[in-house]
Amino acid sequence: MDQSKEQRILNSVSYNAVKGDPESVINCIDKYCSQYEWAMNVGDEKGTILDKVVEEADPSVALELGTYCGYSAIRIARLLKPNTRLLTIEFNPEFASIAKEIIEIAGLSEKVTILEGHSEDIIPQLKKKYEVETLDFVFLDHWKERYAPDTILLEECGLLRKGSILLADNIIYPGAPEFIKYIRSNKRFECTSYPSHLEYMKVEDAMEKAVKDPGAAAMLF
Ligand SMILES: CCCNc1ncnc2c1ncn2[C@@H]1O[C@H](/C=C/CNC(=O)c2cc(-c3ccc(F)cc3)cc(O)c2O)[C@H](C)[C@H]1O
Numbered sequence: 001m002d003q004s005k006e007q008r009i010l011n012s013v014s015y016n017a018v019k020g021d022p023e024s025v026i027n028c029i030d031k032y033c034s035q036y037e038w039a040m041n042v043g044d045e046k047g048t049i050l051d052k053v054v055e056e057a058d059p060s061v062a063l064e065l066g067t068y069c070g071y072s073a074i075r076i077a078r079l080l081k082p083n084t085r086l087l088t089i090e091f092n093p094e095f096a097s098i099a100k101e102i103i104e105i106a107g108l109s110e111k112v113t114i115l116e117g118h119s120e121d122i123i124p125q126l127k128k129k130y131e132v133e134t135l136d137f138v139f140l141d142h143w144k145e146r147y148a149p150d151t152i153l154l155e156e157c158g159l160l161r162k163g164s165i166l167l168a169d170n171i172i173y174p175g176a177p178e179f180i181k182y183i184r185s186n187k188r189f190e191c192t193s194y195p196s197h198l199e200y201m202k203v204e205d206a207m208e209k210a211v212k213d214p215g216a217a218a219m220l221f
């Protein structure tokens with residue numbers, strides 16, 4: 001049986017990237033997906049926005065919804081401080097195992113835990129089974145119609161604190177209209193839109209940042 005696109009991406013990383021060097025893995029995936037086969041990694045342009053928001057969040061515990069090949073997990077984890085971690089949820093077993101290998105090549109297996117399963121099943125387990133108190137940063141990049149219900153689920157499970165930062169990909173293309181409607185009308189969140197482009201294409205896209213109960217100080221000035 002011929003290989004999947006995701007397997008071909010792993011082949012390219014394993015052949016071309018420098019082991020233990022996250023930047024070389026990121027560059028290798030971006031090169032492969034620009035030149036040979038488009039894939040739904042967040043990419044380098046939106047990836048730079050992701051980097052900035054992760055640095056702003058400086059998270060002790062970060063969560064990603066939708067690992068896919070592990071590209072954004074590597075972008076996030078490479079910026080994490082010692083003794084901090086990224087949990088990333090992926091329900092497709094083939095993608096979970098490919099991501100595991102790519103994250104290993106980047107030398108980031110210590111910082112990244114791939115949780116295989118549906119987000120709606122795993123999120124309620126984060127506190128007890130994965131010893132999470134609250135999440136400092138959440139990257140949403142899975143099925144777009146699940147952004148809103150999973151954000152509500154994170155809230156219901158008490159996983160978001162004052163200042164928790166959510167960042168969502170694909171606000172324009174493919175779009176996440178229910179999420180935008182929900183998060184922008186929710187007084188508890190302060191939202192910012194970051195216009196950009198769809199990965200590897202000249203198509204408009206955007207990312208949305210939502211900060212929960214931003215600092216009270218903000219109200220004083
Ligand atoms: C129901 C279970 C929910 N719970 C879940 N629990 C766990 N894992 C989940 C869950 N739902 C999904 N996943 C996993 O996350 C990944 C899914 C990612 C989805 N991303 C897109 O659809 C997209 C499309 C385009 C695009 C743009 C232009 C085009 F022309 C074509 C495509 C661009 C982009 O940047 C995009 O991120 C992965 C493939 C999938 O197995």
Ligand SMILES: [Mg+2]
Pocket residue numbers: 040041042141169170
């Ligand atoms: Mg995306």
